[in-house]
Amino acid sequence: MEAMLSPASDEYVAAVHPVNQTERIETLDVLRGVALLGILLMSIQAFGLTEASVQQLVRNPHGGNYWLVTLVHVLFENKMRALFSMLFGAGILLFLNKSRSSSGMEVPELFIRRQLWLIVFGLINAWGLLWHYDILFHYGIVGIFLFPFMRLSPRTLLVCAVAVGLIYSGKLYWQFAEQKQKYEKFQQVTALEKKNKKVKLTDEQKDDKSAWEGMVKGRQYDSKADKADVVAMRSDYATVWSHQLPKTKRMEASFFYQFGLWDIVSMMLLGMALFKWGFFSNRLTTRHYTFLAIGGILIGQAMAWFSLSNHELAIVNFTRYVSTNSLPVAEVLMPFERAFVAIGWASLVLLAYRSGRGAWLWKALSAVGQMAFTNYLMQSMLCTLFFYGYGLGYYGDMKLYQLYIVVAEIWLIQLVFSLMWLKTFRLGPLEWLWRSLTYGRRQPMLRTETSPQVTPVFS
Structure with missing residues (x-):
């Protein structure tokens, strides 16, 4: 693949040159929009139901809700978040390849400031909006670690991504070995x-x-604990905050440093490699995208279906899962399964985009992708207000399939809102705030205002 687009080629330079708001890479925005909306397919389960109630569907494998949770798990779980992480890695290169900023600060300094503010927004999302599966805090930390990797060749970045993926897989195996x-x-x-x-x-x-x-x-499954969980989540803000506190601490601290760090690093490095090869900027041939779409989805989905029984056994009968297995297949394969499927889905989207059909859809998805930061936090706000007790209090009150009606409604809201907002403004509201904080001064907001040269990372 490296021969398709070398770092020294004119095409590569065009792909990574500093871009103005009017010179965005549209396919990057489209893919970011797809990934952002896709993430909600999984996170809606945690927003609206207890983990125990979702697992009960696996313990009683019959009916439409069981097949729905299974299909979502196999087709999308971890895959959309993996694609989102890859795109963030690509955005790091976009930002760091600016020759010099207009603010008087060097680009590396701006980048570190940007990441530190992202950490702050992540803490607000986790501790203020009470979304314990926040990823902004993690992205902010990991992005700083990846700063030195920007000058590596795409092949070296790919090797690093695979190596980190193997470490992640190894840590999951080590956890299983300790359980055994x-x-x-x-x-x-x-x-x-x-x-x-x-x-x-x-x-x-x-x-x-x-x-x-x-x-x-x-x-x-503990029915009393499950009911108590629902009662707590339907309570006032202070009660919900206290109830979510242990989960938030675990996700922002122990889980991140033990497992999440390796997960995000591997996907961001892979995204950086793919960007240098021109994958995200629609510069590969149709034949290459077709090959990656078919190969990525077939290999990744084969891994997913092969490991499904292992995944379900861990939920249904944990003792049997540990005693009868020498290898946790579902967990060991997961880092690579999600990478293959994410690349496959992205290739499929780019093929559809390249066909030239459905221009209205690509415009809408591109708008969502341009406002990914705003839309990500909007999902937290809408869902917590809809499900938690200090809002409408629908937590634990809906069937699984009903949650996806909510997903469709949020998708529609975000597609329409993003299109309407960008007709007047050059940035989403939170993208504007984040950029203004990074540069230390107010950035142009209206399309009629003069804009300094900017480069998107998340926006």
Whole structure:
């Protein structure tokens, strides 16, 4: 693929030169819009239902809601977020390839300021809007780490992405190995108790036994705990905040540093490589996009369907999952499954875009992509106000299929709002605020205002 578009080629220079608001790469915006709207397909489940109630659909595999949750899992879960991360990686290169800013500050300084403000917005989304699956905080941190990678060749970036993906896969396997070790220790203790019912367990043996029993209990359906979860989420803001606090701490701290970091780094590096090859800027041949669409979707979906039974077994019977498996197939394959499918979906979208049909749709998706930052936080605001108790309080009150009616409504709102807003303004409201904070001065907002040279990362 490197021969298709080398870093020294005229096409590559055109793809990464600093762009004005009127010189955007439209396909990048379209793909960003698709990824942003696609993310809601998965996040709506966490906005509107308890995790336990969603898992109950897997434990009782029949009916339309089971097939719906299965199809969403196989086709989209993690894939749209992976594509979003890839596009953010591409945006990093767009920003850093500016020769010099008009603010008097060097581009690296501006980039660091931009990322730090993104971290602030992420904290607001997680701790203020109460969305514990926020990704802005993570993107802000990871983007700073990836600063030194901008000068690497696309092939080297791809190697780095694969290496980090393997580390992520390895960490997921290591987690499973620790679970299996706990199960084996539990088995040894129970075997000892069966052999001698009067045996007095040591403190270490008691800990081994309770550790496994606590793990299994935490994965079983508890109707009382599920109902209490719903009651808390339908309460006032302070109650919801306190209830979400442990989840938010876990996602912003321990989960991110153990697993999420490797996930995001691998996808952003892959996005940087693909951007340097001209993938996102629609510069590959139709034959190449066709090959990537078919190959990416077939390989990725084959992995997804192959690992589905393993994924469901971990929910239905965790003890059997640990005791009968030597390899957590679903988790080990996941980093690569999502990359293949994300590239496949992106290639399919670019092929459809290249056909020239449905110009109105591409214009609308491009508008959503231009305002991705605003629309991402808008999804948090709309969903929390609709489902949480300090809003309309529909949390836990809707069937799974009904959630996707809400998704369709939010999509429509964001498509129309983005188109209407960009008729008057050059930036989304939060894109404008973020850029103004980054540059340390008010940026032009109206289309009639004179604009300094700007380059989008998230917007």
